Amino acid sequence: QQQVKQSPQSLIVQKGGISIINCAYENTAFDYFPWYQQFPGKGPALLIAIRPDVSEKKEGRFTISFNKSAKQFSLHIMDSQPGDSATYFCAATLARQLTFGSGTQLTVLP
Amino acid sequence: KAGVTQTPRYLIKTRRQQVTLSCSPISGHRSVSWYQQTPGQGLQFLFEYFSETQRNKGNFPGRFSGRQFSNSRSEMNVSTLELGDSALYLCASSLDGTVNYGYTFGSGTRLTVV
Numbered sequence: 001q002q003q004v005k006q007s008p009q010s011l012i013v014q015k016g017g018i019s020i021i022n023c024a025y026e027n028t029a030f031d032y033f034p035w036y037q038q039f040p041g042k043g044p045a046l047l048i049a050i051r052p053d054v055s056e057k058k059e060g061r062f063t064i065s066f067n068k069s070a071k072q073f074s075l076h077i078m079d080s081q082p083g084d085s086a087t088y089f090c091a092a093t094l095a096r097q098l099t100f101g102s103g104t105q106l107t108v109l110p
Numbered sequence: 111k112a113g114v115t116q117t118p119r120y121l122i123k124t125r126r127q128q129v130t131l132s133c134s135p136i137s138g139h140r141s142v143s144w145y146q147q148t149p150g151q152g153l154q155f156l157f158e159y160f161s162e163t164q165r166n167k168g169n170f171p172g173r174f175s176g177r178q179f180s181n182s183r184s185e186m187n188v189s190t191l192e193l194g195d196s197a198l199y200l201c202a203s204s205l206d207g208t209v210n211y212g213y214t215f216g217s218g219t220r221l222t223v224v
Contacts, residue, residue, distance in 0.1 A: 044200070046214070
């Protein structure tokens with residue numbers, strides 16, 4: 001019940017395109033849904049986060065869409081840039097513990 | 111301000127040895143969490159400390175332990191190392207551990223067990 005499923009495992013998009021990463025969860029007690037970006041040799045860095053009572057949150061080129069009834073949430077990266085190439089993790093929080101998805105390796109081609 | 115500092119960055123140990131990793135949180139942050147990252151299992155929660163008390167523990171064997179000092183710095187210890195303990199160990203700090211303030215990760219300690 002603590003699992004967060006993430007897809008796709010890898011994603012290749014052209015510069016300027018839209019990158020979409022999807023996650024699904026089972027535990028309805030999760031109370032916070034962050035997305036992290038990780039570059040090689042670095043720890044995950046918080047990108048954007050949403051609470052379950054909000055359906056969408058946008059920060060710059062990054063948007064989280066949240067569907068509480070379907071227990072799904074997704075990250076949209078608009079106007080993707082080569083500098084966005086990294087591994088992205090969705091996560092869900094309960095009792096001060098982050099449960100991470102398996103990660104998506106995003107490659108943005110110039 | 112300074113971020114989360116983890117030392118050492120790299121470590122090579124042999125099986126059955128023990129190891130201690132250190133984490134200095136962001137100044138003023140009182141919650142420190144530890145995560146293990148491996149290619150096979152991904153990112154997994156180890157434990158969380160707040161004001162020197164362990165508040166939450168993940169599903170890891172007792173060989174994995176930690177502590178937090180009065181200045182919020184934290185250490186984690188792994189005893190009787192196994193090859194499967196090779197991983198990137200990440201520390202995350204938070205003002206109080208709640209979602210209100212988020213978690214900031216360090217760059218990790220890469221542990222290799224040979």
